[in-house]
Amino acid sequence: MSDYWTTLASLVGMLAFCQTILQLVFPPELRLTVIHFLTRIRHVFSSHIYFDITEIDGVNTNELYNAVQLYLSSSVTLNDAVSSSNNNNTRLSLTRVPNSSSVTFGLSNNDRITDVFNGVTVLWEHVVVQRQVQSFSWRPMPEEKRGFTLQINKRDKTLVLDSYLDYIVGKSEEIRRRNEERLLYTNSRGVSLDSRSHPWDSVRFKHPSTFETLAMDPVKKKRIMEDLREFANGQGFxxxxxxxxxxxxxxxxxxxxxxxxxxxxxxxxxGYDIYDLELTEVQNNSELRKLLMKTSSKSLIVIEDIDCSINFTKRGKFKKKSGSYDPDLTNGSGLDEPGSSVTLSGLLNFTDGLWSCCGSERIFVFTTNHIEKLDSALLRSGRMDMHIHMGFCGFQALKILLKNYLRIEEDEIDGDVLKEMEEYVEEAEITPADVSEVLIRNRSDSEKAVREILSVLKERCTLNAADTILVLGVRQT
Ligand SMILES: Nc1ncnc2c1ncn2[C@@H]1O[C@H](COP(=O)(O)OP(=O)(O)OP(=O)(O)O)[C@@H](O)[C@H]1O
Ligand SMILES: [Mg+2]
Structure with a gap:
């Protein structure tokens, strides 16, 4: 029996060898046919199964090819390739696509790379051959015919077909979003929404703020990050x-x-884009609806200073008897006053009502400096999933800012100074923006910066205490 397998293995080996020789000997026009033929024979005897993923499928671009290319170019795969002894001779090509913030690695022509998925090892080959006589096509075809061949063991076929390819598509989406710079969209008054033009203007958005640089209580920060992660992975849920x-x-x-x-x-x-919705530029609810319908998935739809941008009084009406506010006492269309400004019901129709199902994976973010001015309908439970209070700078946030601006860790600061900072920071009621300002001014001299921060904190505490005494005094008189 073992003789049989040895013979079979050498036969497969020989065919592979012949294939390489023929590749060198035959003219390009014949080469492809011969290689095809030999490949077929090899596949019949092999314990492996092969899948071809060509770049162009008929006349359409094969999305899977792009996904595989991106997936194989991810740095994780690069590390695996470099560390794997089987891949010592693997050549990688380096590319940087327009608008991308990073260099990506790709598999060179006719080179191979192994990948491991759920304990199963697979082999990828990037096959590039010259295209034969140009057949008629509505669009120009590339001169080279490119494709990936995936080699897997026949017994792993189900695993690969059921989950590996889906995994690659998902991963490539993630890489694409990570590599690309975000887009920031904004709306402006007078855009013809009835025309087929896109109602949003976009600019590249490369804001350096990350959760790492954000100065806020670490527990709160972690909760927000977990919530976002769960949301992004929650399609099934x-x-x-x-x-x-x-x-x-x-x-x-x-x-x-x-x-x-x-x-x-x-x-x-x-890795989401941002739609910065300027509500004051939107003339009515129907214009708002059209704008929101033109937003893409995987995006944040932001309305800053919502208390200043929407006329809450135009929404529901107060019930005469109880004196309470009833959000439902409006006409159902959300067009409380046709042709007039946007109303809260118009907005809620989109965030909450039937229209909210147009498009998916979208996050609405509203900001305000005065939560007390907001309509209770917007605050009631279930409307905005998370209310996040961004408060004055606490001790934890202060340490993050010191690290960001001065590049110093907690243990590099004098213990007594740190203690004093902790003592004064809450009472000082200072914003992270004000702290940042002091730190930027003194960023070349970290000791001076720390001293100055402490003196600003103390100063603020004294001022706040004086204010409190003044207010109490006024109240008593
Ligand atoms: N929590 C923070 N973490 C890090 N930097 C901060 C933080 N808060 C403020 N800053 C700094 O202060 C600047 C202003 O902050 P930001 O614009 O985020 O505040 P805001 O709450 O949106 O203010 P506004 O209500 O006026 O819009 C930022 O550019 C940033 O440098
Ligand atoms: Mg702001």
Whole structure:
């Protein structure tokens, strides 16, 4: 029996060898046919199964080819390739695509690379051959015919077909988003929404804010990150529970506490684009609806200073008897006053109502400096999934800012100074923006910066105490 397998293996080996020789001997026109023929014979006897993923499928670009290319070019795979002894001779090509923020690695022509998925090893080969006589096509074809051949063991066929290819597609999407710079969209007044033109203007968006640089309580930060991660990976959950795949965050707090910085960090974390919706530029609810319908999935739809951009009084009406506010006392269309400004019901129709199901994987973020001014309908539970208070700088946040701007760790600061900082920072009621300002001014001299921060904190505490005494005095008189 073992003789049989040895003979078979040598036969397969010989065929592979012949194939290489023929590749060198035959003219290009004949080469492809002969290689095809030999490959077929080899596949019949082999314990492996092969899948060809060509770059162009008929006349259409094969999405799977692009996905595989991107997947194999990811740095993880590169590391695997370099560390694997089988891949000592693997050649990698380096590319940098337009708008990309990083260099990507690709498999050179006719080179191979192994990959391991769920304990199963597979082999990828990048096959590039000259295209034969140019057949008629509506669009010019590349001179080379490119494709990937995936070699797997026949027994692993189910695993590969069921999950490996899906995994590659998902991973490539992730890499694409990570490599590309974000886009920041904004709307402007007077855009003809009825025309076929896109109603949003976009610019490249490269905000450096990340969760690492964001100064806020680490526990709160972790909770937000987990929530975002769960949302982004939650397609199955939202489908199973019959909910629209969207989430709403309300960020509130005084100016300069990092609301906009948090939005940028969220976009960078998820790799989403941002639609900065300027509500004051939107003339009515139907225009709003058209704008929102033109947003893509995997995006953050942001309305900053929502209390200043929407006229809450135009939404529901107060019930005469109870004096309470009833959000449903509006006409159902959301067009409370045709042709007039946007109303809250118009907005909620999109974040909450039937329209919220148009498009998926979208996050709404509203910000305000005055949460007390917001309509109770917007605040009621279930409307905005998470209310995030961005407050004055706490001790943990202060340490993050010191690290960001001065590149110093906690243990590099004098223990007594650190203690004093901890003592004063809460009472000082200073915003992270004000702390940043002091640190930027003194960034070349970290000792001076630390001293100055401490003196600013003390100064603020004294001022706040004086204010409190003044207010108490006024109240008593
Ligand atoms: N929590 C924070 N972490 C890191 N940097 C911060 C933070 N808060 C403020 N900053 C710094 O202060 C600047 C202003 O912050 P940001 O614009 O995010 O505040 P905001 O809360 O959106 O203010 P506004 O309410 O006026 O829009 C930022 O550019 C950033 O450098
Ligand atoms: Mg802001």
């Amino acid at each position: 939202y489908q199973k529970t019959g909910r629209a795949w969207k989430r709403g965050y309300l960020l509130y707090g005084p100016p300069g506490t990092g609301k906009s910085s948090l939005i940028a960090a969220m976009a960078n974390f998820l």
